[in-house]
Amino acid sequence: MTEQVQLVPNNSLITKTPEEGRQLAVKMARLIIKITQPSAEMREKMRPAYAEDPAMLIAVGQTVATEFATIAAANNYWR
Amino acid sequence: MTEQVQLVPNNSLITKTPEEGRQLAVKMARLIIKITQPSAEMREKMRPAYAEDPAMLIAVGQTVATEFATIAAANNYWR
Amino acid sequence: MTEQVQLVPNNSLITKTPEEGRQLAVKMARLIIKITQPSAEMREKMRPAYAEDPAMLIAVGQTVATEFATIAAANNYWR
Amino acid sequence: MTEQVQLVPNNSLITKTPEEGRQLAVKMARLIIKITQPSAEMREKMRPAYAEDPAMLIAVGQTVATEFATIAAANNYWR
Amino acid sequence: MTEQVQLVPNNSLITKTPEEGRQLAVKMARLIIKITQPSAEMREKMRPAYAEDPAMLIAVGQTVATEFATIAAANNYWR
Amino acid sequence: MTEQVQLVPNNSLITKTPEEGRQLAVKMARLIIKITQPSAEMREKMRPAYAEDPAMLIAVGQTVATEFATIAAANNYWR
Numbered sequence: 001m002t003e004q005v006q007l008v009p010n011n012s013l014i015t016k017t018p019e020e021g022r023q024l025a026v027k028m029a030r031l032i033i034k035i036t037q038p039s040a041e042m043r044e045k046m047r048p049a050y051a052e053d054p055a056m057l058i059a060v061g062q063t064v065a066t067e068f069a070t071i072a073a074a075n076n077y078w079r
Numbered sequence: 080m081t082e083q084v085q086l087v088p089n090n091s092l093i094t095k096t097p098e099e100g101r102q103l104a105v106k107m108a109r110l111i112i113k114i115t116q117p118s119a120e121m122r123e124k125m126r127p128a129y130a131e132d133p134a135m136l137i138a139v140g141q142t143v144a145t146e147f148a149t150i151a152a153a154n155n156y157w158r
Numbered sequence: 159m160t161e162q163v164q165l166v167p168n169n170s171l172i173t174k175t176p177e178e179g180r181q182l183a184v185k186m187a188r189l190i191i192k193i194t195q196p197s198a199e200m201r202e203k204m205r206p207a208y209a210e211d212p213a214m215l216i217a218v219g220q221t222v223a224t225e226f227a228t229i230a231a232a233n234n235y236w237r
Numbered sequence: 238m239t240e241q242v243q244l245v246p247n248n249s250l251i252t253k254t255p256e257e258g259r260q261l262a263v264k265m266a267r268l269i270i271k272i273t274q275p276s277a278e279m280r281e282k283m284r285p286a287y288a289e290d291p292a293m294l295i296a297v298g299q300t301v302a303t304e305f306a307t308i309a310a311a312n313n314y315w316r
Numbered sequence: 317m318t319e320q321v322q323l324v325p326n327n328s329l330i331t332k333t334p335e336e337g338r339q340l341a342v343k344m345a346r347l348i349i350k351i352t353q354p355s356a357e358m359r360e361k362m363r364p365a366y367a368e369d370p371a372m373l374i375a376v377g378q379t380v381a382t383e384f385a386t387i388a389a390a391n392n393y394w395r
Numbered sequence: 396m397t398e399q400v401q402l403v404p405n406n407s408l409i410t411k412t413p414e415e416g417r418q419l420a421v422k423m424a425r426l427i428i429k430i431t432q433p434s435a436e437m438r439e440k441m442r443p444a445y446a447e448d449p450a451m452l453i454a455v456g457q458t459v460a461t462e463f464a465t466i467a468a469a470n471n472y473w474r
Contacts, residue, residue, distance in 0.1 A: 007417040013472055022086040022107070026114065028417070032456040035421065037446040049449040051116040054128040058138045059453045061111040065145035066460035074472035077092055077153035101165040101186070105193065130195040133207040137217045140190040144224035156171055156232035180244040180265070184272065209274040212286040216296045219269040223303035235250055235311035259323040259344070263351065288353040291365040295375045298348040302382035314329055314390035338402040338423070342430065367432040370444040374454045377427040381461035393408055393469035 005035050013074035021075055025068035029060070084114050092153035100154055104147035108139070163193050171232035179233055183226035187218070242272050250311035258312055262305035266297070321351050329390035337391055341384035345376070400430050408469035416470055420463035424455070 008028060015021040037043050050056050072078075087107060094100040116122050129135050151157075166186060173179040195201050208214050230236075245265060252258040274280050287293050309315075324344060331337040353359050366372050388394075403423060410416040432438050445451050467473075 006414065007421070008413040011412050011414045013413050013467065014474065017090050018087040018092050019085065019090045026086070026111070029456050029460070032421070032459050033452045036452055036455050042447060046447070046449045046452075050453075052121060052125070053449075054125045054132075054135055055138065056449055056453060057112045057115055057125075058129075058135060058142060059450065059457070060115050061108050061142045062138070062145060063453060063456045063460055064111050065108070065142055065149070066457060066464065069145065069149045070460070070464045070467045070472075072092065072149045072153060074467060074474065077149075079093070079153065096169050097166040097171050098164065098169045105165070105190070131200060131204070133204045133211075133214055134217065136191045136194055136204070137208075137214060137221060139194050140187050140221045141217070141224060143190045144187070144221055144228070148224065148228045151171065151228045151232060156228075158172065158232065175248050176245040176250050177243065177248045184244070184269070210279060210283070212283045212290075212293055213296065215270045215273055215283070216287075216293060216300060218273050219266050219300045220296070220303060222269050223266070223300055223307070227303065227307045230250065230307045230311060235307075237251065237311065254327050255324040255329050256322065256327045263323070263348070289358060289362070291362045291369075291372055292375065294349045294352055294362075295366075295372060295379060297352050298345050298379045299375070299382060301348050302345070302379055302386070306382065306386045309329065309386045309390060314386075316330065316390065333406050334403040334408050335401065335406045342402070342427070368437060368441070370441045370448075370451055371454065373428045373431055373441075374445075374451060374458060376431050377424050377458045378454070378461060380427050381424070381458055381465070385461065385465045388408065388465045388469060393465075395409070395469065 005031060005038075007031050007035065013071050015071070015075060018072070018075075018078050021071045021078070022064075022068055025064050025071050028067050028071075029063045084110060084117075086110050086114070092150050094150070094154060097151070097154075097157050100150045100157070101143075101147055104143050104150050107146050107150075108142045163189060163196075165189050165193065171229050173229070173233060176230070176233075176236050179229045179236070180222075180226055183222050183229050186225050186229075187221045242268060242275075244268050244272065250308050252308070252312060255309070255312075255315050258308045258315070259301075259305055262301050262308050265304050265308075266300045321347060321354075323347050323351065329387050331387070331391060334388070334391075334394050337387045337394070338380075338384055341380050341387050344383050344387075345379045400426060400433075402426050402430070408466050410466070410470060413467070413470075413473050416466045416473070417459075417463055420459050420466050423462050423466075424458045 009024065015024055033043065050060065088103065094103055112122065129139065167182065173182055191201065208218065246261065252261055270280065287297065325340065331340055349359065366376065404419065410419055428438065445455065
């Protein structure tokens with residue numbers, strides 16, 4: 001399990017806009033999956049399970065929501 | 080998986096009222112599902128699974144609750 | 159899926175007491191289920207699944223706990 | 238589904254000690270189960286499922302942890 | 317279900333170090349399991365299910381993470 | 396179940412960068428699994444279940460997100 005993968009793109013939680021913050025949340029969630037399953041082939045094989053199983057779609061959403069909470073706080077909610 | 084979808088409507092977490100904040104939470108939760116499963120046809124096919132399976136209904140509620148926590152904090156709870 | 163349902167009763171997170179805040183958390187959790195499954199008949203049919211399956215009872219509790227965390231913060235914990 | 242049940246014992250999140258705060262978290266989690274399944278007989282029947290299924294024991298723990306987070310914040314962590 | 321069990325060791329969330337705070341999180345998570353399933357024999361019987369089922373290992377981790385968030389905040393993150 | 400394992404590497408939540416904070420979150424999540432299942436052989440045997448089951452990959456991600464929220468707050472979000 002390689003830790004070489006960059007887990008936080010740009011090594012910063014600060015983004016210009018909520019939209020960019022949300023995209024960062026999605027990327028950070030995916031990067032954890034990447035280091036847990038480093039094989040691109042395996043991840044590709046599992047993609048249908050993610051995208052076609054409603055329970056997993058919801059679970060992905062829950063994880064992104066949690067990541068986004070942190071990023072939003074970091075950016076003082078872009079107020 | 081296209082990132083072209085706007086993930087944060089109006090690119091802002093600020094809303095006039097709690098009600099609008101809650102609707103934003105629902106939309107943001109759905110938009111994550113949309114980018115994870117970009118096919119409208121597939122999403123339509125899965126809708127019954129969401130709406131008729133109590134476990135999934137509850138899971139949707141959990142995700143919305145998490146999104147709403149962030150939006151409510153962003154709006155200083157509309158105090 | 160109609161958004162006409164009022165998602166935040168009284169359009170406010172502020173309540174007089176913790177007890178009222180807790181009731182609001184329960185209501186808000188249920189209203190998300192209502193907009194995800196708008197058919198009252200379908201919801202009625204699913205009620206036994208909620209109320210007789212311990213895993214779902216616990217999951218409902220988890221969602222209410224998350225909603226309540228937001229409401230309690232909004233009310234400065236009724237200190 | 239009766240809302241007559243008192244959902245927040247003593248109608249307050251403030252407790253003298255962390256121990257009492259933890260007991261309150263346990264009680265509040267149980268009271269949500271009580272209003273979702275008002276029949277004492279049904280709840281009694283389900284008790285083994287809670288207490289003998291490791292997955293449910295862990296899920297109960299997750300819910301209590303979430304309730305406790307709110308109560309601890311309300312009490313300024315009894316610092 | 318006895319409430320006699322001490323749910324918060326030392327009746328305090330304050331610890332000298334992050335390491336001790338983490339150990340407290342683990343203990344508090346286990347104590348909830350203990351009051352939900354008071355029989356030591358039953359808990360012992362379930363231990364393999366915890367320790368040999370990856371899904372449960374992850375769920376235990378999620379609960380500890382939530383308890384630790386509260387303890388870390390209580391200690392002002394040992395900054 | 397030995398508590399000898401160091402649960403918080405360097406006994407600190409403070410890191411120089413978000414990237415290091417994220418790596419700490421991953422490590423702390425894994426260390427909880429380690430003390431719950433102390434046998435390296437058993438953990439090795441379970442690794443495919445983690446890495447090849449999409450539901451577990453997502454669950455790992457959820458736990459890391461929760462740990463990271465605490466670490467990010469501890470570091471004042473590296474602002």
